[in-house]
Amino acid sequence: MISLDSKTLPANINIHLLPTPKFKTVLVTVLLHQVLEKKLAAKTALLPAVLERGTGKYPSLRDLKIRLEELYGAELGADVIKKGERQILSFSLEVVNDKFAPGENLLRQGLLILKDVISDPFLENGAFKREYVHQEKEQLAKEIRGLINDKVNYALERCVQEMCPTERFGVYKYGSIEELDPVSAEGLYEYYKALLRENPMDIFVVGEVDAEETFDLIQEAFYFSRNGVPGELPPVEVYNIPGEVRYREEKLPVNQGKLTLGYRTNISYQDEEYVDLLFYNGILGGFPHSKLFQNVREKASLAYYSFSRLEKHKGIQLVGSGIEVDNYRQALEIILEQVELIKKGKISREEMENTRRALINMYKVVGDSPYNLVNFYIDGLIGEREEGVDYFINKIEGIKEENVVAVAHKVYLDTIYFLRSEDGEGGEQS
Amino acid sequence: MQWQIKENETIAEKIYYAPLDGGPDLYVLPRKGYNKKYAIFSTRFGSVDNSFRAAGNGEEEITLPDGVAHFLEHKLFDEKEGNVFDRFASYGASPNAFTSFTHTTYLFSSTDFFAENLKLLINFVQSPYFTEESVAKEQGIIQQEIRMYQDNPEWRVYFNLLKALYEHHPVRNDIAGTVESIGMITKDILYKCYDTFYHPRNMAIFVTGDVSPAEILDLVAESLSKRTFPPFNEMRRVYPREKAAVSEKKVTQELAVSQPVFNMGFKDTYAYLDGRELLSRELASELLLEMVFGKSEHLFTDLYEEGLIDEHFSSGYTAERSYGYTLLGGRTKDPEKLHEKLLEGIEKVKKEGLERESFARHKRKMRGEFLRSFNSLEFIANNYLAYRFRDIEFFDTLDVLEEITLEDMEKRLHEHLIEELHAVSIVYPFRP
Numbered sequence: 001m002i003s004l005d006s007k008t009l010p011a012n013i014n015i016h017l018l019p020t021p022k023f024k025t026v027l028v029t030v031l032l033h034q035v036l037e038k039k040l041a042a043k044t045a046l047l048p049a050v051l052e053r054g055t056g057k058y059p060s061l062r063d064l065k066i067r068l069e070e071l072y073g074a075e076l077g078a079d080v081i082k083k084g085e086r087q088i089l090s091f092s093l094e095v096v097n098d099k100f101a102p103g104e105n106l107l108r109q110g111l112l113i114l115k116d117v118i119s120d121p122f123l124e125n126g127a128f129k130r131e132y133v134h135q136e137k138e139q140l141a142k143e144i145r146g147l148i149n150d151k152v153n154y155a156l157e158r159c160v161q162e163m164c165p166t167e168r169f170g171v172y173k174y175g176s177i178e179e180l181d182p183v184s185a186e187g188l189y190e191y192y193k194a195l196l197r198e199n200p201m202d203i204f205v206v207g208e209v210d211a212e213e214t215f216d217l218i219q220e221a222f223y224f225s226r227n228g229v230p231g232e233l234p235p236v237e238v239y240n241i242p243g244e245v246r247y248r249e250e251k252l253p254v255n256q257g258k259l260t261l262g263y264r265t266n267i268s269y270q271d272e273e274y275v276d277l278l279f280y281n282g283i284l285g286g287f288p289h290s291k292l293f294q295n296v297r298e299k300a301s302l303a304y305y306s307f308s309r310l311e312k313h314k315g316i317q318l319v320g321s322g323i324e325v326d327n328y329r330q331a332l333e334i335i336l337e338q339v340e341l342i343k344k345g346k347i348s349r350e351e352m353e354n355t356r357r358a359l360i361n362m363y364k365v366v367g368d369s370p371y372n373l374v375n376f377y378i379d380g381l382i383g384e385r386e387e388g389v390d391y392f393i394n395k396i397e398g399i400k401e402e403n404v405v406a407v408a409h410k411v412y413l414d415t416i417y418f419l420r421s422e423d424g425e426g427g428e429q430s
Numbered sequence: 431m432q433w434q435i436k437e438n439e440t441i442a443e444k445i446y447y448a449p450l451d452g453g454p455d456l457y458v459l460p461r462k463g464y465n466k467k468y469a470i471f472s473t474r475f476g477s478v479d480n481s482f483r484a485a486g487n488g489e490e491e492i493t494l495p496d497g498v499a500h501f502l503e504h505k506l507f508d509e510k511e512g513n514v515f516d517r518f519a520s521y522g523a524s525p526n527a528f529t530s531f532t533h534t535t536y537l538f539s540s541t542d543f544f545a546e547n548l549k550l551l552i553n554f555v556q557s558p559y560f561t562e563e564s565v566a567k568e569q570g571i572i573q574q575e576i577r578m579y580q581d582n583p584e585w586r587v588y589f590n591l592l593k594a595l596y597e598h599h600p601v602r603n604d605i606a607g608t609v610e611s612i613g614m615i616t617k618d619i620l621y622k623c624y625d626t627f628y629h630p631r632n633m634a635i636f637v638t639g640d641v642s643p644a645e646i647l648d649l650v651a652e653s654l655s656k657r658t659f660p661p662f663n664e665m666r667r668v669y670p671r672e673k674a675a676v677s678e679k680k681v682t683q684e685l686a687v688s689q690p691v692f693n694m695g696f697k698d699t700y701a702y703l704d705g706r707e708l709l710s711r712e713l714a715s716e717l718l719l720e721m722v723f724g725k726s727e728h729l730f731t732d733l734y735e736e737g738l739i740d741e742h743f744s745s746g747y748t749a750e751r752s753y754g755y756t757l758l759g760g761r762t763k764d765p766e767k768l769h770e771k772l773l774e775g776i777e778k779v780k781k782e783g784l785e786r787e788s789f790a791r792h793k794r795k796m797r798g799e800f801l802r803s804f805n806s807l808e809f810i811a812n813n814y815l816a817y818r819f820r821d822i823e824f825f826d827t828l829d830v831l832e833e834i835t836l837e838d839m840e841k842r843l844h845e846h847l848i849e850e851l852h853a854v855s856i857v858y859p860f861r862p
Contacts, residue, residue: 022462022464024441024801024802024805025801025805061725062726065724065725066726069724069792069795071798072794072797072798072801073794073795073796073797073798073799094802096798096801096802100440100442135735135737138737139737139741142688142689142740142761142763143740145688146688147688148688149583150582151578152578252686253685253860254686255580256574256577256580287519288515288524288525289515297571298513301568301569301570301571302570302574304578305574322574324574324577350519350520353520354516354520357520357521358519358522361522361523361524361539361542364465364466364541364542365465365539367465368464368465369805369806370805
């Protein structure tokens with residue numbers, strides 16, 4: 001396994017190096033952590049888009065893109081990611097390894113652009129350029145409204161929103177139109193300056209690089225001033241035993257109904273039983289051999305997809321299936337029955353062993369993609385777990401049926417969300 | 431068996447090729463340091479192969495209901511004893527498959543038990559087991575797959591565009607078929623297609639990861655030695671005559687979306703191309719699209735600043751043996767205006783000419799992208815065979831790209847991006 005080599009810069013930025021010769025590229029990811037909150041989400045989400053519009057040296061989108069293309073098509077990406085109740089600004093740069101382009105200094109040149117995007121945005125009268133902010137607000141509003149275009153994700157996201165109306169986790173990662181509307185260029189810049197000065201910041205580098213040289217290079221590039229001690233972010237709220245199951249349905253002119261179930265697992269990434277939960281999810285719906293795929297799809301032919309997925313930091317499990325509206329009752333019963341079966345310990349030896357192998361396989365390949373590798377360590381940062389992949393593999397080796405059954409008893413169904421068309425007989429209210 | 435080894439120094443990769451006697455072509459690309467091993471088994475049978483003359487069938491022309499290749503892909507996972515998923519799962523592998531316009535690919539990736547999984551892959555793809563009952567059961571599942579895509583605006587706008595571009599060519603039909611057409615599929619049709627298109631000579635295997643080519647060869651040779659195959663009589667694919675002009679100028683549809691989705695296509699005019707010539711056509715077209723619609727070009731940044739497009743706006747060229755086209759588009763608040771501005775933008779480039787500086791820059795970018803994509807084992811395997819099936823050596827990409835001149839670009843611009851050969855497809859939000 002590729003091991004992490006970490007260091008903290010004087011400016012209180014943590015650098016994590018993952019040296020490996022396998023990849024053709026070097027990936028640098030810079031994270032600026034923020035709490036996910038209704039009032040802040042749209043503002044935070046707007047930042048990466050505005051920052052990508054131009055820097056002091058490359059003032060327009062076109063100038064910036066031209067420069068990146070000259071560097072053998074360096075990929076610069078900026079976005080927000082939602083993990084638990086954090087909204088993280090993520091800036092990444094991927095360049096072809098210098099050994100494939102001798103004399104070009106792609107990593108150094110790329111890093112300078114990345115650093116400028118973060119710390120030297122294009123300014124006008126001491127604030128972000130108004131025109132950029134205005135245009136990006138319009139683009140972000142489109143993105144927020146555009147969630148509905150992808151019905152699979154829309155149904156999952158809507159289930160989360162209905163499930164967590166008063167929790168921070170219920171906030172969409174791009175925020176809301178209402179909170180976006182009043183944002184001004186000046187206010188946004190002040191907000192960003194404080195964020196950049198005070199909030200926790202991490203940099204990951206993956207690829208075939210010399211450790212010392214890279215530390216020096218980053219130290220040299222990321223020299224801007226920050227507070228000595230970054231602010232603390234509040235922890236994620238996990239534990240919650242819901243009362244009566246909430247049923248929500250929404251009618252849209254769609255061809256396929258989407259049935260989504262939101263469960264509270266009361267276990268998060270930080271907990272000792274996290275791997276037990278991961279295993280439980282694998283038995284229920286993580287793989288083609290899992291109960292959901294086998295029963296909802298293969299046996300009953302009700303769906304093309306039926307899966308369960310975890311949000312590991314918040315400890316929420318979502319079960320999603322695309323079905324005929326008329327088949328609502330039958331599909332729901334089969335899904336609920338699978339959960340009950342696990343509670344009763346009706347898990348075959350094959351299901352246990354197949355899930356074990358699949359999960360081990362999943363962890364073993366983490367190091368085969370620079371993006372997955374970084375993502376694994378970001379989860380570690382947020383969940384305050386320092387263990388590497390081997391720790392998880394060891395834990396998975398030792399999981400017994402009783403661990404899985406114990407998880408099933410801690411899991412509560414919170415919300416059923418059903419996206420459906422006007423016609424058809426299905427759902428709870430018809 | 432002798433390996434033929436092809437090395438590419440620019441990307442520092444080496445590929446081993448073994449033409450197995452009477453069997454599928456075998457390719458191995460070792461990648462040191464990866465835990466994942468990835469293998470695919472592909473056949474040249476896709477959704478466009480819906481009309482053919484098979485040998486031993488009195489040369490009679492057979493026309494299939496739409497969606498057979500995809501349906502067969504689903505059903506091949508069935509075995510007499512149950513479902514092959516479980517057997518892969520017991521070796522920690524996740525198998526999968528996909529059907530494109532021109533081929534069907536079965537695949538898995540695993541870290542442990544690689545030999546067992548590879549044998550399983552080779553065996554299950556060569557052991558069809560179809561019954562009337564299992565065919566009927568699959569219809570429910572595929573129906574839901576089709577319904578899912580019916581709600582997907584990007585998918586709909588794309589297939590609607592293909593229908594606008596092509597009047598007869600089967601590329602105009604959805605890969606999965608329709609709810610009606612899959613109702614016509616029977617087990618006999620599946621067997622007929624299996625016998626015709628799944629002959630090992632029509633297929634190829636690609637393995638990559640930290641593997642030894644010699645061991646892979648032994649494994650594959652052993653798996654195949656247990657089988658006997660009839661001699662391969664190549665089927666003859668029948669394509670209807672397709673005129674150069676587009677079928678319809680504009681197709682529209684309404685869906686539950688927040689704003690319109692716009693696609694624009696330019697139909698290429700060749701009747702048949704393959705090999706290096708087709709690769710050159712593809713790369714020249716991609717490079718041209720970069721130079722006209724790329725993110726560093728005025729056309730893109732102007733449209734972006736006007737709010738007519740967003741960062742997901744993209745363009746690309748598809749090059750197959752019997753058809754080729756350019757596709758571009760994305761979400762927009764005003765599809766009519768975007769359409770007009772794109773046509774104006776193209777005319778402007780034609781009038782002002784392509785720039786040498788932009789040509790060199792986009793070439794560099796394409797080189798970098800090619801290198802970068804070699805981080806992914808899946809990308810390497812899937813693309814290598816997809817190109818192989820068009821008689822293209824994928825490793826030639828950078829060389830062929832290098833040969834392309836600015837003059838070629840000018841020529842391509844004037845022959846391909848022309849108004850008469852384009853069509854648009856728009857998905858609108860439902861109007862109240």
